[in-house]
Amino acid sequence: MTRIVIAGGGLSGLSLAAHLAVADHRHPVVVIDDGSRPVVTRAWASWSCGPGLLDAAACRWFDKIRVHVNGRTSVLPLGRYRYRVVRGEDLVAVVRRFTDPLRHFTFQDGHVDGVAEGGVIVDGQFLRARWVFDSVIGAEPEPPADAQLVFRGWRVTSERAAFDAEVPTLFDFRTPQRNGASFVYVLPEDAHHALVEHTSFAAPGTPQDETAQRNALAEYLSEVAGAGDYEVGSEEHAVLPLRAARPSRRLGHVLTIGARGGLLKASTGFAYQRVQADSAAIAESMHRHGHPFDLPEAPARFRLFDGVLLDVVTQEPAQLERAFGALFRYRTAEPALRFLDEATSMPQEWQLFAGMPAATYLAAARHRLASK
Ligand SMILES: Cc1cc2nc3c(=O)[nH]c(=O)nc-3n(C[C@H](O)[C@H](O)[C@H](O)COP(=O)(O)OP(=O)(O)OC[C@H]3O[C@@H](n4cnc5c(N)ncnc54)[C@H](O)[C@@H]3O)c2cc1C
Known part of the structure; x- marks a missing residue:
């Protein structure tokens, strides 16, 4: 049995599928997702300093960022880096461009109940596989969280031209610091539309204060951004556990990928670019050695x-x-x-x-x- 199963068709599952497709894998690859976190409703921003396989999925590229820190605003060129935004629907479309011509790639709806040596349990049925890439169950026990990143973002339409369409704000500390170390992140679409996100680093288990987050967003929009009247189209929020220690990723023929594999950078909460590098390394290892474990490790x-x-x-x-x-x-x-x-x-x-x-x-x- 040489089947490869990718449990979870989110960021890491889709990215790995595309990288395996271009690495010329002849074995059947099945990507299983239960739709609990639909990719098409999501978007990722990240920086990178070189070309990537999925670059065509980016809908915006920026060459500058703004930071407001220690009472000063600076617009900083990114040098060799670029900051880009990838929407989930574009990611799916680009991944499908690599995988659809290959009949041995299939995308299956299903809930993964468990992952084990030799296969996965999908909706109660055992599906055999030689290799399993798991982004949904993860190894137990996970390392303890060192902190949590709490964020709440609004997609805003403003009456006034409040946003700089060409320059995202990576962090702006002009927001109350009562609930941990907090800043506001602004990802503009144009002068009147942006994702405005309140972000805090807090000790693990710190209760979320939704009202304080919303008040901080409202205060930022009126007093710092000068948005005038505005409408909130949608809200996203999340609490990400941040772990400096790497979880154990490998168990027999199972490799944990994505956030569950420790790919979330603990001091930023970003994972997109690390997932791309990891997917490329896994595909390269499969191609060269017939196993996915020859992966580079950053210095400890x-x-x-x-x-x-x-x-x-x-x-x-x-x-x-x-x-x-x-x-x-x-x-x-x-x-x-x-x-x-x-x-x-x-x-x-x-x-x-x-x-x-x-x-x-x-x-x-x-x-x-x-x-x-
Ligand atoms: C709201 C939010 C915004 C973020 N924004 C950014 C950003 O802008 N830039 C960045 O670099 N990082 C960002 N991150 C961090 C990180 O990049 C994402 O969490 C990323 O999606 C992690 O990829 P993943 O493949 O591990 O998980 P996911 O992308 O969540 O994929 C998991 C997939 O598995 C499916 N699934 C779950 N359970 C099961 C099951 N039991 N059986 C079958 N399928 C299942 C889900 O439907 C989902 O499609 C963000 C995180 C969050 C929560």
Whole structure:
């Protein structure tokens, strides 16, 4: 039996299907999704510094971002990076372009009840497979969450031209800091339409204060963005557990992918670009070795950095603004994005950290290392 099953046809399942299709896999691939989180209603934004297989799915590309930190607004060019937006419906269409001509790719509706060596249980039936890529069940036990990212976003239509259509705001700290370390993110469509999102890093289990989040969004729109009258078309919200430790991904012929595989970057909550890189590496490993386990691992220090940052900001929320201010203090955002992509050298990291309170971070690092 050489069948490959991909459990979950969301971001990671679809991305992997496309990468396997171009890697010339002859084995049957079945992608199973129960529709509980329909991809077509979703969108992902992310930065990248090179071409990717699914680039045709991007509906917007930006070459600058805005940040407002430590009382100052800056518009930063992205250097070699670009920031892009991918809508779920476009992702599906582009993935289908790779997979539809290949008869051995099928997309099946079904609920995955369990994943095991040798196959998956779908709607109570065992489906045999040689390889299972699991984005829905995940390995147990998961590492403990170090923090949670709580966000609530509104798709807004404003009466006034309140948004800069060419420049997304990655973070703007002009919002109350009562419920953890908070900032507002703005992804513009044009001068009158944008996704405006209130985002907080908080200690795991901190209860959500929906009213405070909505009040903060309303205050930002009227007092900071100058939106005038506005309408909220739709609202999205989520609480993402942030884990610096990587979960165990491999069990026999099962590999966990996507957020369940630890692909969510713990200090940002972004996963899109990491999922693309992971999908490409899995397909390459399958092609070269006939197994999916030859995957690159970033140096362990990046997980330590993420964990330390989360420890510091959950204890002392004001440190988030300071840390982002230090990382994004250059004339371009490239050094910060390269660091967040875990692609910096140690000397570059020491330069980036120079604006942060060394004693606070060293104490947190010592504590984290000692409690391992
Ligand atoms: C609201 C929100 C917005 C986000 N925005 C961004 C962003 O802009 N940029 C970014 O980089 N990251 C973002 N993230 C983080 C991350 O990129 C996403 O969570 C991403 O979708 C994770 O991919 P995944 O494949 O692991 O999970 P998903 O994309 O959620 O895919 C899981 C799929 O499995 C299906 N499913 C679930 N359970 C079962 C089951 N038992 N059986 C069968 N099918 C099942 C679901 O229908 C879904 O299609 C966001 C996360 C959230 C929650």
